[in-house]
Amino acid sequence: METEYEKLKKEGYTEEEIETKLGPMSRLSIDSSPMGQGRNDRSVTFTDKDGTVSRGSNIMVGYNRRNIQLPNGTYVGIEEFSRAMTKFLQEDAENKVIFCKKTGKRVNIGELVNGLREVAKSQTGLELHGTTDKMRGNAYEYSIKGESARRILLGKKIQLDCGQWVSEEELLNAMRDYVYLSAPDKTPPVPKPDSDQAGISLEPGSDKTGIEPEPNNTRVDNQEIEDVTTTEHVNKRRKAKIAPIILATLLTATILLSMIGKRADNIMATRTETTATAGAAITEVVEYREDRYEEAINNVLNSVQGSAVGDTISVPPGVIYFYASPNNDISKSRTGIIGETPERPAGEYEIFGVSVLDKSGERILDTEFEKGTTIADVVQRACENQNIDLDQTSLRISLTNTGWIEMNDLVKKVLENEEITPDDVVTAYHSEQTYDAVQEDFTDSVTFKTESGEATIKVRNDDGSLVETGTILEGSDGKLYRLDDVEVEQKDTVTSYVERTEEKRTFSVSNIEGNIEIAEVSLFVTALATALAAIYDKRREEEYEKSAKKYDNNTKFNETVTHMSTASTKAGLNNGNNENADTSEYTGGPRL
Amino acid sequence: MNENEEFNKYVDNFKKLSTGRKKEETIKQMKKMLAFIWALKEKTGIPFSVLYNREIIDAKDKTVSEDDFVEAVFVYIHIIKEAFAEYVDCTIGKEEL
Structure with a gap:
């Protein structure tokens, strides 16, 4: 697997630039690795402060009906970033001054740090919550923009800071809006280079620091700042740590400005005609049960399948291991149970190898012992070579110095350990046909035509917000419907003499027997x-x-x-x- | 259409009025009843002896509150009841009842 270092080297970065680029901070790289059609799971690679790289289990966004956004790329922890920033300023930034390119004003370091916090709140993609009681070893819980904390397995040696993690790309981009100057230095500006690269700050103590403020006068005109800033884009990747913090201030200011603008709009709205259009997709639910159990199974399967030979996995107590090789009849092998002897405690075990067998467990389809090969790759290879589906296979994992365990047993024990039982099964069966409708005079419900008549569902909560997509709703006809999508578009038209609000909403409704029906209604409230x-x-x-x-x-x-x-x-x-x-x-x- | 059907229609239309108008109409009908009794007393030479309570003043406004309206109705009913009883007493006499 190509490391971040190798990747940068290939891209032409110098050793110094790579050192700067990687920095002493931990990083978390997210790449797309869908686990199935319609899913949105991501493979994750961790790099800790020492540069140790490890492949972790996937981040599960699942079917992502809530449309949680988690862009691919590198993420850095805010806490660690703040510490690095402070350290850098203390050690390297003496007699340096930071200016905001847009305002030309000097930026206070304290403001930068506070701004960084603000940005973290609005830009955070990921939050790590630390180890869980139920999963021993390096397993962290995480949430994406506050949504549903789940678990991710880290490599054996990886330790990461808990807290908010934000996109490094976002932070680096922000650097372009600031300049970082050495204090009094009469050295002329560095000529503008041809290439445009990320990064902004100047070399600390370097003669190439370019324009700097006059003593006792920190003001720099915009043109100078622009020139310096452009210059700084070139070589100063090493100081990348400073820019995101400065960015924070900028973004905070931008947010404030946009809020002020919004307030002005609201004042106008007192004389505004509002037209809202909403689109929605609704699927009739034939039978409904909750599906936590199935989801839990998938999470465990995906976590394990995202691991590679050489990685560690967490093995809960009660899992049976076999001394026999996978092609033997393991029912006759010597066995042991994880957690029952001091030699085989529950916890982290290294994956020594993996074996894919047919569903009966009698015939080996593929085996892999080479480190770095993911279990998912082995399973996929076996399926392709044998031309069979995934559900026609079974999986055994060899744990170093322990023996073989069966995937099914591992899943079962994990669920037992987390006290998730089949009684928790919740499944929603639904049709795929949809109805589309446009309705005016919308308040909180929408009526749509079905094959058997009309049905009405309430798509607005009591607090005025729209019902979340994926919610199961009972229609006026007694049937259950799933709200797949709701989209509201509002248009304001200023009028000087008539204050009128018009809401027009479009709904797409699906029913098991239904044809697409479109109904239009117009509602005028007020005048x-x-x-x-x-x-x-x-x-x-x-x-x-x-x-x-x-x-x-x-x-x-x-x-x-x-x-x-x-x-x-x-x-x-x-x-x-x-x-x-x-x-x-x-x-x-x-x-x- | 018989009288009861007319009455039903009349009530149905009354029900469609705003609450303020319903209150207004209710007070008006009670006043009619009271005026009727007083007219009878006048014709038969019975002197006035009227109950009075200031709560009925509150009912003059169409936007009277629920509380004030109910209190005014309560007072009107007592005035009507007493006036009618006095009329009966003076015309028929207690002995004939």
């Missing part, structure tokens, strides 16, 4: 609704008065009152049809 309400109120009033008159005219009450009025005009009573009737009209009575 139009208010006008209609006034019209309806007037109509209701008219209808009421009409029916009241019709009813009252025929009542005995009215008949009597009319008679009394006729008999004595001084009685002061209405005939009952006068809507202004009031006791005050009765001249003899009190006014109420």
